[in-house]
């Protein structure tokens with residue numbers, strides 16, 4: 229029997245996974261249901277269609293977490309990045325692409341790769357006979373497969389809407405106004421009685437805040453999203469505000485059981501922030517899922533005392549989105565704990581964004597390839613890298629009880645002290661931010677080098693620039709020709 233890897237979903241993650249596995253010599257069958265069956269958002273039958281914006285966001289790999297992720301993926305020979313680079317259009321500091329050219333480049337490369345078979349079919353359950361499967365069906369996974377996933381993961385483990393509350397970098401919260409305390413000082417299971425950060429509002433601040441929520445500009449649900457009911461438990465904060473001026477004070481902003489150590493008077497309302505990652509570098513605004521536009525969120529949430537200088541790692545949102553509870557279900561290599569022959573990749577794992585989805589495809593493809601080759605398990609990418617930090621967040625760092633999709637950001641990285649300046653002192657305040665970002669990026673790229681050598685050894689892939697796999701398996705020329713993954717891409 230041929231040991232084939234079945235990949236379900238020919239989107240960004242599925243295509244990247246297929247490419248990475250195939251160039252390690254693994255026979256791959258890539259299943260894509262379009263154009264036979266459409267989703268509500270895709271418009272073409274092409275592989276790797278970009279469903280909305282044509283931007284991959286900042287391409288600055290010295291100072292932005294997403295730019296760093298681009299660069300790490302290029303160095304790992306990513307097909308998605310290579311196709312993006314070949315099809316880029318002018319967009320300032322961002323990497324934006326000609327979407328049709330981008331999809332075509334990916335499809336052409338996969339078609340030309342001898343050990344990949346592309347099948348146009350809807351998969352309604354992971355193929356029983358398959359030696360290994362990667363499920364990469366994205367935020368709009370078809371209903372029969374979603375039902376099958378629910379059946380083997382449990383009904384609480386698959387969500388159909390995300391409800392994103394904004395997330396703030398802990399070191400940007402002003403603790404001369406805010407304070408640590410759990411309501412009624414209750415420690416709860418595993419807590420200390422000081423688990424939340426509390427931001428107090430007096431009556432006038434509360435009224436201004438509610439007014440800003442009511443008048444702030446919002447995005448609307450798409451027509452097809454309206455047909456999928458979302459439940460009362462995750463109402464947008466501005467909808468709660470519309471229900472009455474006191475609704476928030478009796479909901480997520482209730483001030484009871486909390487004592488402000490900085491001021492004698494009782495707060496009229498309180499915004500609570502809860503730790504969002506194991507590192508303790510990120511905190512989310514509890515109950516603040518919202519459809520406010522991003523610019524409005526920054527403006528309005530900075531009205532909250534203690535958050536006046538907040539840096540947001542993620543802004544809020546509510547979208548149609550199918551995703552699993554990865555921290556509960558997956559092991560460190562994206563395998564389902566209960567059925568390790570099944571892996572997940574892409575947006576369905578609870579990452580957010582085109583590039584993050586493709587990055588999880590890249591890792592899933594490599595992990596599957598290492599298994600297939602059987603020599604050694606591929607070590608995890610370093611947690612100091614963008615890929616490693618995202619993976620670690622999904623699989624161990626995020627809180628399973630409140631898990632919601634996440635984009636890449638420096639708050640997921642192990643903290644780094646502010647670097648020394650020319651005068652020998654550590655940068656402080658606003659001056660600290662750019663130097664720190666540079667330090668995160670430099671550390672990540674240095675740490676990735678060793679990991680990439682292991683990839684080359686264990687998966688038999690060509691190191692960038694050599695053009696052939698260690699085992700002599702065919703490699704499409706594309707990654708080499710385009711210079712990404714090629715010699716010219718080396719720093």
Ligand SMILES: Cc1cc2nc3c(=O)[nH]c(=O)nc-3n(C[C@H](O)[C@H](O)[C@H](O)COP(=O)(O)OP(=O)(O)OC[C@H]3O[C@@H](n4cnc5c(N)ncnc54)[C@H](O)[C@@H]3O)c2cc1C
Pocket residue numbers: 236237238239240241242259260261262267269270276277278279280281282349350351352364365366367368369370373548549573574575576580581582583585586
């Ligand atoms: C409406 C919408 C807009 C978005 N806009 C952006 C944006 O502007 N920028 C951004 O960075 N991110 C955006 N995202 C989020 C996310 O980055 C993208 O959805 C991204 O395409 C996810 O990549 P993926 O590979 O996980 O899924 P997809 O790219 O969606 O690929 C999954 C593939 O699986 C196929 N499939 C589904 N079910 C089956 C099945 N049962 N059998 C076979 N094939 C199946 C689908 O047809 C699809 O081709 C958006 C998401 C949505 C829903």
